[in-house]
Amino acid sequence: MAKKTENQILVIFGASGDLTARKLVPSLFNLFISGHLPENFVVLGASRSDMTDTAFRKKVVTESTYLEKKLEKLDKEKIEAFSNKFFYEDLGGSYDTDYTRLRKRVEDLKNKYNTSGNIIYYLSTPPTLYETIAQRLADAGMNTQNNGWKRLIVEKPFGYSLETAKQLNKGLQQFFKEHQIYRIDHYLGKETVQNLLVTRFANSIFEPLWNRNYIHHVEITNAESVGVEKRGGYYDKSGALRDMFQNHLLQIVSLVVMEPPISDAPEDIRNEKVKAIKSIRVMKSEEELYENTIRAQYVASTIDGDKVKGYREEEGVDANSTTETFAAVKFFVDNWRWKDVPFYVRTAKRMPTKVTEVVIHFKTPHHQIFKDSGMENRDNKLIIRIQPDEGILIKFGVKVPGQGFKVERANLDFYYSSLAETYVMEAYERLILDAMQGDATLYARADEVEAAWEFVDPILDYWEKGKDVRMYGYAAGVWGPENSHDLIDGIGEWRNPGPHLTDDPGYCVIC
Ligand SMILES: NC(=O)C1=CN([C@@H]2O[C@H](COP(=O)(O)OP(=O)(O)OC[C@H]3O[C@@H](n4cnc5c(N)ncnc54)[C@H](OP(=O)(O)O)[C@@H]3O)[C@@H](O)[C@H]2O)C=CC1
Numbered sequence: 473m474a475k476k477t478e479n480q481i482l483v484i485f486g487a488s489g490d491l492t493a494r495k496l497v498p499s500l501f502n503l504f505i506s507g508h509l510p511e512n513f514v515v516l517g518a519s520r521s522d523m524t525d526t527a528f529r530k531k532v533v534t535e536s537t538y539l540e541k542k543l544e545k546l547d548k549e550k551i552e553a554f555s556n557k558f559f560y561e562d563l564g565g566s567y568d569t570d571y572t573r574l575r576k577r578v579e580d581l582k583n584k585y586n587t588s589g590n591i592i593y594y595l596s597t598p599p600t601l602y603e604t605i606a607q608r609l610a611d612a613g614m615n616t617q618n619n620g621w622k623r624l625i626v627e628k629p630f631g632y633s634l635e636t637a638k639q640l641n642k643g644l645q646q647f648f649k650e651h652q653i654y655r656i657d658h659y660l661g662k663e664t665v666q667n668l669l670v671t672r673f674a675n676s677i678f679e680p681l682w683n684r685n686y687i688h689h690v691e692i693t694n695a696e697s698v699g700v701e702k703r704g705g706y707y708d709k710s711g712a713l714r715d716m717f718q719n720h721l722l723q724i725v726s727l728v729v730m731e732p733p734i735s736d737a738p739e740d741i742r743n744e745k746v747k748a749i750k751s752i753r754v755m756k757s758e759e760e761l762y763e764n765t766i767r768a769q770y771v772a773s774t775i776d777g778d779k780v781k782g783y784r785e786e787e788g789v790d791a792n793s794t795t796e797t798f799a800a801v802k803f804f805v806d807n808w809r810w811k812d813v814p815f816y817v818r819t820a821k822r823m824p825t826k827v828t829e830v831v832i833h834f835k836t837p838h839h840q841i842f843k844d845s846g847m848e849n850r851d852n853k854l855i856i857r858i859q860p861d862e863g864i865l866i867k868f869g870v871k872v873p874g875q876g877f878k879v880e881r882a883n884l885d886f887y888y889s890s891l892a893e894t895y896v897m898e899a900y901e902r903l904i905l906d907a908m909q910g911d912a913t914l915y916a917r918a919d920e921v922e923a924a925w926e927f928v929d930p931i932l933d934y935w936e937k938g939k940d941v942r943m944y945g946y947a948a949g950v951w952g953p954e955n956s957h958d959l960i961d962g963i964g965e966w967r968n969p970g971p972h973l974t975d976d977p978g979y980c981v982i983c
Pocket residue numbers: 485486487488489490491492494519520521595596597598599601627628629
């Protein structure tokens with residue numbers, strides 16, 4: 473049954489920025505078109521830039537390159553109706569200011585458009601401003617829930633390390649209660665990531681096998697074909713481990729690792745996810761860190777005949793940067809279910825293709841009957857393709873017709889595209905709607921974020937100390953450095969998937 477979306481105001485701080493134009497407004501637009509926005513709803517953009525309501529509407533709606541194509545197909549009235557929901561309030565020279573004027577504007581909009589006192593504050597500014605904005609909202613009495621709920625959506629990064637993440641959590645929690653804080657991780661908004669829960673817990677065929685007795689190892693790949701694009705300045709201070717692994721990939725790991733929650737209630741799911749992340753073994757010794765982590769940077773190359781810059785030549789990147797654009801980590805999960813099962817997780821930019829997938833590699837049957845089958849090292853796999861060509865693939869052995877028992881690999885596949893009748897929401901669209909409805913299931917909780925940093929911090933410290941240790945180069949457009957296979961030594965190589973779910977990887981001995 474569809475949940476109710478109450479009337480409300482969405483206040484976006486940093487509304488003149490990239491995220492608002494590229495993700496937030498297009499998502500709101502889709503929600504508007506699909507009838508998911510509440511009847512009485514307005515967006516109030518707030519930033520330092522000097523803009524009128526009309527200029528703001530033009531910037532983020534009518535002149536937005538991200539909406540252009542969709543707008544062409546729509547009638548003028550619809551576009552106008554959508555853009556009329558947008559208003560703008562200039563904060564003056566700083567976010568660290570008195571919000572009395574902002575409060576008055578919110579009150580006026582509330583009274584004029586009958587939105588009720590329900591408000592979402594979306595923090596889309598540099599993260600250094602998050603606590604200041606929360607404090608200023610509290611100073612102006614804009615966090616009180618007397619006349620309607622107040623929610624705070626916070627964008628990543630949630631800290632730069634465990635210490636700074638704790639500071640940020642503490643800082644926000646002084647002014648908003650944890651249940652009011654929605655930390656956005658857009659991977660949790662992806663249908664295929666959510667489907668991990670359904671695949672595991674709505675079927676009786678997978679869960680009995682989902683443990684150390686049947687699973688040999690788990691491999692997760694997140695590859696992007698693009699480089700750092702225009703975000704070199706940000707990325708150079710972050711790197712692949714902070715940018716993707718600490719948040720998105722550990723969220724995926726938590727869904728693979730977690731125990732069954734007692735229900736689909738947000739806290740039941742989130743409690744299990746936190747337990748899962750906490751059970752990842754933290755690497756303490758230098759030997760462990762050396763053996764189980766690898767990083768690399770892409771260097772200039774030619775892809776499909778086009779020259780591509782190396783990372784150090786990218787705009788905003790230090791010419792001597794040691795920031796990683798490739799990170800791979802092997803780890804274990806210390807609990808009953810996963811003891812001794814290795815997890816291999818990698819993420820990188822400038823790879824041959826964009827792909828994110830989880831591969832569950834099952835163990836070889838313990839008694840080999842078909843000795844001459846030619847299937848050595850070719851075990852069952854469950855591939856959950858998060859993007860693109862979203863779907864699920866099971867690889868299993870079938871008999872080759874004819875004499876004897878030669879076994880061949882066959883595919884059982886499911887594609888999301890086969891559900892053509894069902895509209896799949898974009899990640900941001902889904903997450904914004906959830907926050908509007910007060911559903912925090914797909915948002916990261918403070919303890920979850922801190923548990924993820926507990927694991928990541930020692931790796932970052934180790935890398936920071938030895939700038940050259942386990943640091944390699946790879947030509948833009950290949951699957952990372954050759955040395956990355958060292959991590960999987962004794963098992964095989966990484967599975968390097970193609971753009972389609974059923975593509976057979978190029979050079980993998982255990983595919
Ligand atoms: N863009 C993206 O794809 C993603 C962004 N994020 C996060 O979302 C947040 C917003 O990102 P994005 O829109 O790209 O950021 P922008 O750099 O575009 O900044 C957003 C707005 O914040 C204000 N701002 C920028 N720098 C400063 C500063 N030094 N001091 C005060 N105000 C400043 C500006 O508005 P004004 O000057 O008008 O006040 C700007 O329009 C960030 O925390 C980012 O990490 C997370 C995931 C993806």
